[in-house]
Amino acid sequence: MQKYPNYQDIVLVGGGHAHAIVLQMWAMNPLPGARLTLVSPQVQTAYSGMLPGLVAGHYTLDETHIDLARLCRAASARFVQACAHQIDPVSRKVSLLGRPPLEYDLLSLDVGATPARELPGSELAMPIKPIGHFFRFWQKLQEQVQKTHAPLKLGVVGGGAGGCELAMAMAHALGEQVLSGQVEIHLIHAADNIPQDYPALARKLTMRELNRLGVHLHRNWPVTEITEPGVRNDRGELLELDRVLLSTNACAPPWLADSRLTLDEKGFVLVDRKLRAQGRQEIFAAGDVASFSTQPLPKAGVYAVRQGPILFHNLRATLTGQPLKVFRPQKRFLSLLSCGGKRAIAVRNRVAAAGNLLWHWKDHIDRTFMRRFSDLSMPTEEMPAAQPRELLAQRAGISLSGMRCNGCGAKVGSEVLRRALEKLPVQQSDYLLRGVGDDAAVLDLPATQLLVQSSDQLRAPVADPWLFGRIAAQHALSDLFAMHARPVSAQALVTLPTAAAEITQRDLQQLLAGAIFELNRHNCALSGGHTAEGAEMQLGFTVNGLAERDQLLEKSGARAGDCLILSKPLGVGTILAAEGMGEAHGRWVQKALDSMLQSNASAAEIFAQNSANALTDVTGFGLLGHLLEMLSADGLSASLIAERLPLIPGAAFCIERGWLSSLQPQNASAYAFVENPQEWQSLPHWALLTDPQTCGGLLAAIPEGSAESCVDALLQSGCAQASIIGAISHSSRAQSRVRLYRDGDWRQLTARDSEAEQSQV
Known part of the structure; x- marks a missing residue:
């Protein structure tokens, strides 16, 4: 808000x-x-x-x-x-x-x-910045050393403080391999002073620590070229190395x-x-x-x-x-150099000590x-002091005294709208005759195809309007993909927070550009819409798709014996809830966003090619709620396997901490249809059954004979966590029920069923 x-x-x-x-x-x-x-x-x-x-x-x-x-x-x-x-x-x-x-x-x-790369052959070396790239390299290198036990020569080019610390840290981490001679670590510097620009006593202490850790020093050894065999100096000498790391002057x-x-x-x-x-x-x-x-x-x-x-x-x-x-x-300031193990050198002025x-x-x-x-608290709803706000409004040429109108008076101004629209990406459509700029959109649709429509609206789950535009478009299009329909047009309903005209124009342009980025990927044209001011950013779409009558897929149609396949992992709701409380790690949110931004179009096509009997998307009602919709249409029941439910990294941690979406308590009514809740209530998967998903995956009922090949195709298409999560069965009750299994129990059950079938034959 x-x-x-x-x-x-x-x-x-x-x-x-x-x-x-x-x-x-x-x-x-x-x-x-x-x-x-x-x-x-x-x-x-x-x-x-x-x-x-x-x-x-x-x-x-x-x-x-x-x-x-x-x-x-x-x-x-x-x-x-x-x-x-x-x-x-x-x-x-x-x-x-x-x-x-x-x-x-x-x-x-x-x-x-970044480390300077003016050295010939520097593309063969690994710079220590960006640190994220370097650390991934270092982790793989450590794994390689532990697994292969092959000899390895590492060279650090640059004898400044950073190069010395890096060489000592690597020598400590690979201590056994360095002592045994399997790994050699070489520190190479053009000048005699190591570390450069440090007083004599600090240099002496650093040299002692390097020698203690078994680091090979090469002073007065200016590297002029990096080659596949190693590094070469200005005298033409070659130092053979397997890996070269750059800790040279910054550029x-x-x-x-x-x-x-x-x-x-x-x-x-x-x-x-x-x-x-x-x-x-x-x-x-x-x-x-x-x-x-x-x-x-x-x-x-x-x-x-x-x-x-x-x-x-x-x-x-x-x-x-x-x-x-x-x-x-x-x-003057205190400098502290790490010495590999839990030792350091302190330097201030010309005084130094180690220990x-x-x-x-x-x-x-x-x-x-x-x-x-x-240790930061999340923002509260208290209004900060008004004086700075008035100063900023005055500098932006805005009066704070006027009341904001409702009705059509709350529309975004025409000039703001014009400036935002003129910067949007170009769109092409085979069906749109009139669109943005006219009073209404006009489409020329094929007479032999059915029109499929759906509407969806979201509050902004992220602060980045371009990213929000992408998410909202994907979320709306998913309903068409769940019907195996092809998108052709979309109309947007945009609500923007009250702001200066320039800010409103920037947000609107970013928001619609993000939406068009996704719509263009599916040959779907933004044909118009409506904009208004409100308390918070919201974006909705009415999307139109086309489908042949015999290609449509629906929630109903599942058959006993079908396997249930889920194309995307669960956990969006709990991760976004944790993020709203300031508790989620950024990398968890990043993984959730990656999942949300993955289109369901290819998954829908793969499900159709593998003879899906029923298809739906998993969104606000959670996996259990949408599964029950699929079952109730045909009076069926289902079994789910706990360990096979794919989860977004961090989702289990968030749900165990009780960071739940505000919709989850309403979704929890679906638990009444679970036959054996006591066997799952201790697992994180239990709460994630009703976790609402924004841009969730598709849930399909696939004939058992096609299930494995279907999952293989999904994995190859980029659905990295697609999985068979259960099966459809006949219902022995008036209402559809869901039974939950551990993976081991499920394997025993299917093995017994297979033996029973063979004995009958």
């Missing part, structure tokens, strides 16, 4: 440390009328200070990563999972890969840096070169002392991507952390006309820092 209208858009590109702090501080003190959006390709962002501990095995992935989706939820910010690849400062747009650009009033960049993301921003010689964004991009009052930059022309700084996370509060203040101050703060980097207590001190500092992003 929107608490107050939005008048200005702040877009944060990148999930770096500075932006994470901005979001955390925003959650504690939001600015009424300003909408915050975070754009990041990853749903989690790594805290670089804990990467060595992650590689060494001291931390789990969740302990070292900030959950950006959850952090955005706490800050009432929108999370957009996408890759930025261009900025247009003139039109104030950020272009995103695979989706429409985002418009902004203020923009902030915290996209980090800027290449796409910034076309951003029209003022950059330094390495491609980083030049900023003033207030973190503003040079010559751009509405663009800020922080972290590694920011470069200070007056006082160049090393690329260290400590500066990004210090810039976070300054950036938070200056973004707000820019919108409210308040003075901006100056970032003053500290000249176990220093690692525990570092561990305490890192965990305390990470807790600030997890």
